[in-house]
Amino acid sequence: MRILASLIAATVLLPLAILLLGLWQGQRGTDDWREFATEHDRLAAAVADLEARAPRDGRPDFRLQFRHDGHLYGGPYAVVKAREARDEAGTLAAVMDWRRILPPVAVLGGGIAATLSLLVLVVGGVLGQVGRTSRQTLVHGFSLVRRLLPVVLAAQIVAATAGFVAIVLFEAGLLIQGGFTGGGAKLLGLAAAAAGGTIIAAGGALIGLRQALVAFEPEPLPILGRQIAPAEAPGLWRLVEAIADRMSALKPEALVVGLTEGFFVSAGPAVLEPGGTRLEGRILYVPLPYLALMRVDETAAIIGHELAHYAGGDTAYSQRFLPIYTGVGRSLDALLERERGGLGLLGPSVRLGLFVMERFHLAVRHWSRKREFAADAAGAAATSSAASARALLRSGAVRPGIVDVLGTAAAAPAAASSDLVAAALDRAMARGLDDPAARLEDGQAHPTDTHPPTRERIAALGLAVNADLLTAAGAPPPARAREQLAAYFTDPSGLCRAATQDFLGAVQAREAAARAHLEATAAEVGPEDRVLRASHRARGLAFAVSGGFFAAAALPLALVRIPGLSPYEARTILVVMLALAAVFCVAGAFVLARGEPITLILSPTGLTAPGLDRVIPWAAIADLDMTLSRGGIAMRLLLTPGADWPKRVPGRHAVKLDPKRRIVTLTVGLPRKMKPQDFADLIARYQAAHQARRLLAERAPIATPAVPLETHPA
Incomplete structure (x- = not known):
């Protein structure tokens, strides 16, 4: 209830507050206009009276008097000042008349924004519930949201901005009567800055929302693997086709094998690496290490699970879902980029977008769980419930060993085995598998869905997790496990070595790209010192x-x-x-x-300030922030605990030391022809170059760091 109250307050009550302020200002605007119009009429009558009484021959008559703002004017000067007061009152009356237009704008803007917020809350909540009735309804409903949400949010932003600016300008109108000097001028400046900043932020958000409406085409799915023809894998193709026939499911149009990831299916465009071969249509990916470490009935159960996604239209659903998901996400990104500069007025739109996304997630999670349970049941029907339960547990038990073998090979590709499948099998035989009981709560993270935990999936199969099941799932592979691959492939050893070469080649290509990026980053800073002078x-x-x-x-x-x-x-x-x-x-x-005194010296190893007795190494800076100050740019350096603490040198220097918090503050004059952002970017380049040189020094010439390769259960 607290979260709901906060959401309603931010999205509905805030625009309603603008509406109520507009209603209050409407009454005040009428009263102010009537007051100034009355004053203008009074002064006009006074001027007419003075002009009628003034001598026609131009002689001064000091009996003519005019009192205004506590001052008394006599003679011809009384007529002059009366006319000035009348004209000023006429101008203010015209301004007050113009001000009466603003409250209706605030009322209309606040009302529209509140109505749209309420509409989005209701429609988002209803679609979230209705989307649970069928996936088709979910896709259609949120396809509509994907198209309309940016438009609705844009309209809400325009309405709320118009209402807020109208309120600010209405109140600023009262400041004009005090003139453009002193405190009135400052308040007018603040009002103009608030209105201008809000309009700029809203304009940026609208541009971002317009770009978010551009059609989104998903990128091809990258797969580290190679396509395998029926002649190369007759046993695997026979197994897949037999399971598909048994389930009356669509057969895959391509089989891809590799070392990373777990079993999965895809129905969209994909690109195979290395090589860049593009594939279309139904694809089944099969990980070679799993084929060697799992029993045949367990492999069959997982393949049945994956093919069930074709039978249920899950892959087509995911393809339709991804553009919707990405489109809504891009709309939110467009708002978040401008939220800070909008004085809180973009907050309701952001909250509304997050609310719709949350309803979306809940509906998707509902179908994700249902389709995974249904796929588990289909896989069990094609084999057995026991095989499906063991497959779920065993895939979790073999995964850490496979990750360890691949990670070790990625860390030292030159010393890696030429057959990583055999290496994973040898490790499992020598050290056993991980305890499957520790994987009972595992699920599978995915950009568009979430697999239920393994314990729930086994329970849905009608089985209990007992000692016998855990023992069977965690048993080390037998010595004849090597023969399993021969039942699937004509040349299993050659295929495993080729897949190993693909994997190591991809690792080395990634390492080469990372090294090239680091070298380019390090090269952005030359070896010579760069002297910055205040201009x-x-x-x-x-x-x-x-x-x-x-x-x-x-x-x-x-x-x-x-x-x-x-x-x-x-x-x-x-x-x-x-x-x-x-x-x-x-x-x-x-x-x-004074010329151009030195304010900072930047070198590849650190920075030197005239007021300090030593260089501050880049490695000693744990954090750095900058703020604009009257004297230039204030740099706050947080030094690491083990770094040498600098001391001040004699003289007048803009240096402040805080040993207790280990903060060094330097006030640096902005160098000539350099904007504050240019200066900040320059410091960032030196820090990035130091970090790049450190990483390059830690890397061996040939070896590469471990790559976070994760495999997933079915």
Whole structure:
């Protein structure tokens, strides 16, 4: 209930608050306009009276008086000030009349935003429930959401932004009567900044949402493996086709074998690596290490499970689902990129998108569980419930050993076995399998679904997890396990060696690409030091130009008598302007004389600041952040516990040391022709280059680091 209340408050009540403010402002706007219009009419009458009483011959009549804002004006000046007051009141009355347009905009914007929020909440919740009735309904419902959600969110953003800006401008209208000086000008500036920032953030979000509507085409599924023809794997093809016939399921159009991953099926485009061969249609992937380590009936049960996904249309469903999932996700990304700059107004749209995504996830999870249970039942029907239960447990028990063998080979490909399938089998025979009981809660993570835990899947088969089942699932493979591959393939040894070469080649290609990237990153920073100098030239020239301006302005006062100024007033102004000219010129000369002092020296090994007695190595910086300050850019360096602590050197330097928190703060003047982002990017390049050199030094010339290769149960 607390989460629901928070969601409703953020998505419905916040726009309603804009609506209510608009209603309140509507009454105030009418009252303000009436007050200023009345004041204008009063002043117009006063002007008319003064003009009627003024002498026609132009003689001054000091009996004419006009009191305004606590001041009393007499004679001809009374008429002048009365006219000024009347015109000012007329302008303010016109502004107040214009202000009356804004509250209806706020009311309309808040109402539309609240209505759309409520609509999305209701429709998203209903679709989440209705989507559980059938997968077809789920796909159709959320296909509609995928197309309409960005449009609805865009309309809500426009409505909420219009309402907020109308409220801000309405309140800013009252500040105009105080003029454009002092606190009123500051408040007007803040109001303009708030309105402008909100409009910019909303515009960026709308552009992002428009781009999110572009049709999404899923990338081909990359598979590390090779296609196997019936002539190369007659036994495996016979097993697959026999199970498909037994289940009345569609047969795969291609079989792909490899070392990584578990069994899976695909019905979309795929690309095989290495080589880049493209495949279309129904594909069944079979991992060679599993074929060697699992019994034939267990393998048959897993293949039956996978083929059941074809029978149930699961692969076609996943293909239709992925563009929807990605489209909604991209819409949310477009909002999240702009949320900070929107003064909280984009928050409701983000919350609505997350709510729809959550309803989506719950419905998908519902069908994911049902289809996995149904596929398990189909696999059990093609073999037996006992075989299916053992397959679930044994696939989890053999997985860690396979990952260990492949990871070791990836870490040192030059020393790896030429047949990693045989290596995985030897390891299992020598060290046994992992305890299958430890894998009972395992599930399979996937971008579009979630497999239920193994314990639940076994229970759905009508079996209990007992000691006999765990013992059978965790038994080491027998010595004749090597012969199993011969029953599937004509040349199992050659195929396993070829698959091993594919795997090691992919590892080495990945390592080469990673090394090339690191070398390019390290090469972005040269071996020589880079000296950064603060540029005071622009400031010095500004001071000098200001001094010249005051001197030029003082020249007419010294040479020509200005009408309306007494000699004393002229001398006073002249002295003040010459003094200002002298101050600015001296300040400019002082700043220019400083030249371009060194503020920072960057080297491949670290950075040097003039106020410190030693270089701070990049390796010693645990964290670094920057903020803009009056003096330039404040850099806060958090040093690692074991790093040497620097000391201040004598002199006036913008350096602050905090030994207790191990923070060094440097205030650095912005280098010439460099923006703050350019400076931040430069520091980031030096840090990235140091990190790249460190990683390159840790890597052996031939060996490669372990690759996170994960295999999955069926």
